[in-house]
Amino acid sequence: MDTEQQVAKHYSHGALENAILDALKASGTKIDRLATSDLAGVDEFHLGWRAATVEIAKDLGLSSAMHVLDVGSGIGGPARHFAEAHGAQVTGIDLTDEFVQVANALTRRCGLADRAHFQQASALALPFKDGTFDAATMIHVGMNIEDKAKVFSEVARVLRPKAHFAVYDVMRTAKGDIPYPMPWAATAATSFVRTPDDYRDMLVGAGFKIEGEVSRRDLALKLWEEMRRKIAEQGPPKLGLHVLMGEAAKPRLANVISTLERGIIAPIEMVART
Numbered sequence: 218m219d220t221e222q223q224v225a226k227h228y229s230h231g232a233l234e235n236a237i238l239d240a241l242k243a244s245g246t247k248i249d250r251l252a253t254s255d256l257a258g259v260d261e262f263h264l265g266w267r268a269a270t271v272e273i274a275k276d277l278g279l280s281s282a283m284h285v286l287d288v289g290s291g292i293g294g295p296a297r298h299f300a301e302a303h304g305a306q307v308t309g310i311d312l313t314d315e316f317v318q319v320a321n322a323l324t325r326r327c328g329l330a331d332r333a334h335f336q337q338a339s340a341l342a343l344p345f346k347d348g349t350f351d352a353a354t355m356i357h358v359g360m361n362i363e364d365k366a367k368v369f370s371e372v373a374r375v376l377r378p379k380a381h382f383a384v385y386d387v388m389r390t391a392k393g394d395i396p397y398p399m400p401w402a403a404t405a406a407t408s409f410v411r412t413p414d415d416y417r418d419m420l421v422g423a424g425f426k427i428e429g430e431v432s433r434r435d436l437a438l439k440l441w442e443e444m445r446r447k448i449a450e451q452g453p454p455k456l457g458l459h460v461l462m463g464e465a466a467k468p469r470l471a472n473v474i475s476t477l478e479r480g481i482i483a484p485i486e487m488v489a490r491t
């Protein structure tokens with residue numbers, strides 16, 4: 218199995234759409250017509266969750282006139298936010314077939330299928346013509362990709378001139394052990410965590426100018442603490458990242474939070490321009 222097949226296998230659930238709909242029903246949500254906020258516990262598969270997505274959309278200055286590419290779109294939470302809150306037209310691509318199907322199905326239930334669409338593809342070979350998009354995002358995807366330089370050159374190719382690209386990945390911020398399993402990889406074999414210096418070099422090498430950089434470590438830890446307190450008071454929510462990751466959720470989340478607390482990794486956003 219090559220890396221991409223292993224990564225897609227890592228994220229595949231088998232019956233994810235039903236698992237999400239069952240959890241929604243169990244929490245009393247009517248599933249025929251969903252609000253995007255109904256899905257917030259499960260469809261923002263990155264540190265800082267929806268709050269981080271809101272910031273990324275602002276940093277890109279998204280508007281209804283823009284066609285946005287979301288690279289590694291998961292089950293579509295960020296893309297639906299860009300479409301709903303900013304009226305943008307969004308195309309998401311993802312390696313994991315099941316995520317693509319679930320992203321399209323949930324988007325239809327949210328009434329956003331005319332503005333957000335998802336298709337299966339690799340970030341290393343984007344199936345779009347040069348200059349197709351007005352902006353692009355890549356949220357917690359680079360940790361699964363060794364050849365990030367190739368991804369960045371692909372993104373630069375499909376963007377129009379002077380377009381913005383926001384990369385928001387878990388990066389290495391200090392020496393030290395990264396324990397596995399992590400949410401993005403069961404072992405180090407499919408994990409390629411790099412430093413902010415590496416990202417900057419690769420973005421510039423692909424022809425981008427870097428315009429901004431921010432760590433969302435404090436936001437991620439604050440939201441995590443709030444979530445822990447809420448679970449202690451009210452019990453676990455029916456719909457959470459455990460629905461996406463199953464039994465593995467506990468060790469994966471414990472590892473990512475402890476490594477974040479130790480300062481070895483941090484979720485960092487870089488905004489670049491072609």
Ligand SMILES: C[S@@+](CC[C@H](N)C(=O)[O-])C[C@H]1O[C@@H](n2cnc3c(N)ncnc32)[C@H](O)[C@@H]1O
Pocket residue numbers: 221224225228260261262263288289290291292293294295310311312313316338339340341355356357358361362400401
């Ligand atoms: C941690 S999830 C993040 C999903 C989404 N961006 C979000 O924030 O909710 C990582 C996603 O990247 C996708 N991915 C990993 N490697 C990829 C590649 N080479 N090409 C396209 N997608 C990839 C995975 O299938 C998975 O959906």
